[in-house]
Amino acid sequence: HDEGEYTCVLRDDACTAEVTVVELPPEIISRLTDQRVNKGNKATFEIELAKGDALVQWYKDDMEIQFSNHIQLTIDGKKQKLKIYDCEDSDGGRYTCIVGNDKCTATLTVETPSIDFTMRLPEFIIVPAYADAYLTVEIPDEQYDVTWFRRKSKIEDSEKFTLISDGKKRTVIIRKCLEEDQGEYSCSLLDAMCSTKLKVEVTEFSPKILDYTKEYKIKKGSDVTISVNYEAVPKPNDEGIVNSKIIKRSKHTKPFIDSESASLTIKKVDNTDAGIYKLRLENNCGKADVDITIIVTDIPSPPGKPNVLEVNDTSINIFWDEPKSNGFSDVTCYIVEYQEKNTTEWLSIENVTKTQVYIKNLKVDTYYRFRVFAVNEVGVSESSECSEFILIKKKVSKQPPSVEKPLKDVIGHPNEDLELTCIFGGLPQPTVTWFKDGKKIITSKSTYVNRVATLNISIEEKSQGEYKCVAVNEHGEVETSCIIEVQQKPIIHVTENERIQKLRVNNKWSVTATIEGIPKPQIVWYRNGTKIDDSSDIKKTINDNVSEINIDKVKRLHSAKYTIEAYNNAGSTSYDVTLSVYDVPSKPEGPVDMKEISKESITVQWKPPLDDGGLDITKYSVEKYDPEMRQWLKVADVDKEVTSYCFQGLNENNSYKFRIMAINPIGVSEALESEAIVIKTALDVPSPPLGPLGVYGIINESVTITWSPPEKNGGSAILDYTVEVKDGKKWKQVATVTNTTARIEKLRANVSYKLRIYARNEIGVSLPYSPEQETILGKTLSPPSQPLNVMVREITSRSVTLSWMTPEQL
Known part of the structure; x- marks a missing residue:
């Protein structure tokens, strides 16, 4: 459309010249090279063209190649690759590429190695991010060894790569695969070679807490760092809250997050730092919360005032109550x-371990008073209240038994050791007997020393019940009792191979979970955080301590994170399992748009599938229906990023159909098929240009207008646009331009003008676009025209400085 006559006018003088555009012939700028491959491997020929829409023909030994699953052509702009998969001896020969008058030739040599693999690597291996990838080959004789390569670098045994030799099998394990681990991996056996492409499936998912410590006990004045390990894609934002306040970075608190963990460091912990810290991790897929308790330990509060159990001529037996607060650290002993x-x-x-002590070697008929200190890992408490002065002299009066320190109800956990303790008074010293649920306990794990009765119990589920200790002497009987309740927070067991499952559609999926817990836990299943109700496709059963969930025939929509939650009085536990369902893609989205139609070619366009089958689209396969051969012919494979293709070498007056299939590592989608089109009747004039009309930079004699291209170009490129104006009398052509902007000059001020715009292609001129509004120079207000000469003056790592000139029309 740049062709034509160009004229230069200077006052009364003028000169003219004609421009003719000559299209250069297509040529190959990067040519074929000879290939030598082992039998069973893939061979690739590659060219690069000077222009991407050139017609390319491929030949083998002077016979035009018919593309198939064995021989495929992929096109990415100006680059084309001819791929021959699983090469056989018959694939060897001379391959030729012809583009216009240019051609190049290369030879493929298929060699039979002296030894070959009995099991080769697959074409693709797909693993989820952070999982291990296993690449395995099998060789004919275990005496041989193999060499592994990543791209062209030899793989050595390391933290990242584990090399295993097991009989005739050779395996390399790639640990915790990340996106940067993707690429080609190969294995060589003498002169034989096989390779695979590793794809790491980085599926975005909400944060999942992997590991953390629920409770921190910190000595007052110490530093502490609480840490939570997690996994999430993409990396989440973190927010910490304690006592309803958001934690901010300061000299005292320092939050930090990286790709695997989030932490909070607190300097010189004080009592005010104690509390429940809520950490929230959140990304665009969801969020996860975790509560962590920080306990600031201190010295205990003072123990209770000492009381007398028994007095003799040179000794005394005293007891006291535990401190009301142990300073959040167990009391290790007492000092009396x-x-x-x-x-x-x-x-x-010192080192008195019970709340009772028998003190000997005191002076008879002498008064003493007593006090007690409690000790924990932080230090020694203040003193208890002192007892009154007590005369050390044996009492001869008789007394019935009394409970000086009763039993207390206890919650125990399996495999925990509990000690039940009570203290009795009375003269003479009573005897004691232990009972559980009314039955006498006969055990060697009970003691009765210095009026302190103790029963040690190793907790198990059957330990639950009422415990009673009865004290008896000749003057009476007394008892004290307590309840032991056994609790165990639920524990969920799922086999590792059921935790993450990847299945093709219509396969069966099932997960069996075994749940422990006391009392018996309640069980709930969730799908992506929503409770699963009974439905026809997702079935769940609960039988005693086993729960199973299954889907007989999985569909793509079943891909999700499934969570089992078990809860009882002791707490709740959850466990996540992941189901990924893969399938071929859905067919590309239509309709098939046909553009740039000529007598020999047509360009078709389509949209990507709505569902990629759970895996990235690798390429599109395009085919045409040949009316003479009456069959579909594969034309090319195009890159996954390309959603258009120019079919060339078509015959005028023939009716053609085209179809496109999307391909992922699983297979090929259904075809998106076009309507039949006859090349001769397909061309037409464009549809009218589109609004809205933009009006800018109005001055007394000129105005700038803009519009949008036609919705349809009629199958042929738009050559130019014609602008006409009308000042009330007749229409006059004022501009012909190749883009959608025009500057109209030599207009009159205070005159109302109407506009219309035509589009032209090689077939003809469209109907006009006629905006309703009129423009009056000098009265119609408009934005200024565009600024001029925008330039970049300076660039730094964080800024850019621009300069420009004022518009021609303000």
């Missing part, structure tokens, strides 16, 4: 001190 009346010295007994 005593003081003789009318003296200042306190004598001490």
Whole structure:
């Protein structure tokens, strides 16, 4: 459309010249090279053209190649690749590529190796991100060894790669595959070679908490770092909350997150830092919350005031209550001190492990008072209240048994050791007997020393019940009792091979979970966070401590994260399993648009499939229906990013149909098929240009207008646009342009103008686009015309400086 007569006018003088555009012939700028491959491997010939729409013909030994699954052509712009899969001896020969008057030739040599693999690598291996990939070959004799390569670099045994030799099998394990691990891997056996392409499926998913410590006990004044390991794609944002306040970075608190863990460091922990810290990880797929408790440990509060159990002539038996607070750290022992009346010295007994002590070697008929300190890992508490002064002299009065320290109800957990303790008074010292649920307990795990009765129990489910200790002497009987409740937070067991499953459509999926817990847990299943109700396709059963979920024939829509949750009085536990269902893609989205139609060629366009089958589209296969041969012929494979193709070498007056299939590693989709089209009748004039009309930079004599291209070009490229104006009398042509912007000059101020615009292709001129609004120069307001001469003045790592000139018309 640049062809034509060009004229230059200077006052009364003028000169003219004619421009003729000559299309250069297509040529090959990157040519074929000879290929030498082993039998069974893939051979690839590649060319690059000077222009992408050139007609290319491929030949083998002077016979035009018919493309198939064995021989495929892929097109990516100006580059074309001819691929011969699983090469046989018959594939060897001379391959020729002809483009216009240019051609190039190369030879394929297929060699039979001296030894070959009995099991080769597959063409593709697909693994999810962070999973291990196993690449295995089998060789004919175990005396041989193989060499593994990633691209062209030799693989050595390392943390990333594990090399295994097992009989005739040779395996390389690629640990925790990431996107950067994708690519070609090959294995050589003497002069034989096989290869595969590893694809790491990076599926975006919501954060999942992998590991964390639920509770931290920190000594006051120490530093602590709490950490949570997680997995998520993409990397989530983190937010920490404690006591309803968002945690911000400061000298005292320092949050941090990377691709595998999130952490919070607290400097010099104080009592005010104690509490439940909620960490929220969130990305575009979802969120995960976790609660972590920080306990700031301190010295215990003072123990209770010492009380007398029994007094003899030179000894005393005393007891006291535990501290009301242990400072969030178990009391390890007590220090008991005593003081003789009318003296200042306190004598001490250390490492007392019970809340009772028998003190000997005191002076008869002497008064003493007592006090107690509690000890934990942080330090020693303040003193208890001192007892009154007590006379050390044996009492002869008789007393019935009394409960000085009763039993307390306890919650126990399986495999935990519990100690039940009670203290009795009474003279003479009573005897004790233990009972469980009314039955006498006969065990060697009970003791009764210095009026302290103790029963040690190794907790199991049958330990639950009422425990009673009865004290008896000749003057009476007394008892104390407690309840032991056994609890176990649910534990869910699922076999590793059921945790992540990848299945083709119509296969059966099932997961069996075994659940432990006391009391018996309740069980709920979720799909992507939503509770699963009974439905016809997803079936779940619960039988005692086993729950199973299954789908007889999986569909693509069943791909999801499934979660089993078990809960009881002790807490709740959940476990995630993932189902990925793969299939061939759905057919490309239509309709098939036909554009740029000529007498010998047509360009078709389509849209990607709505469903890629769970795997990336690798390419599209395009075919045409040949009316003379009355069959579909494969024309080419095009890159996954390309959604158009120019069919060339068509015959005028013939009726053609075209179809496109999407391909992923699983297979080929259904075909998207075009309507039949007769090349002769397909060309037409364009549809009218489209609005809205843009009006800019109005001054007294000129105006700039813009519009949009036609919806349809009639199968032929738009050559130019014609703009006409009308000032109330007649239409006058004022501009012919090749783009959708025109500057109209030599107009009159204060005159109302109407506009219309035509589009032209090689067939003819369209109907006009006639906007309704009129333009009056000098009265119609408009935005300015575009700024001029935009230039980049300076670039830094974080900024760019621009400059420009003011528009011609403001």
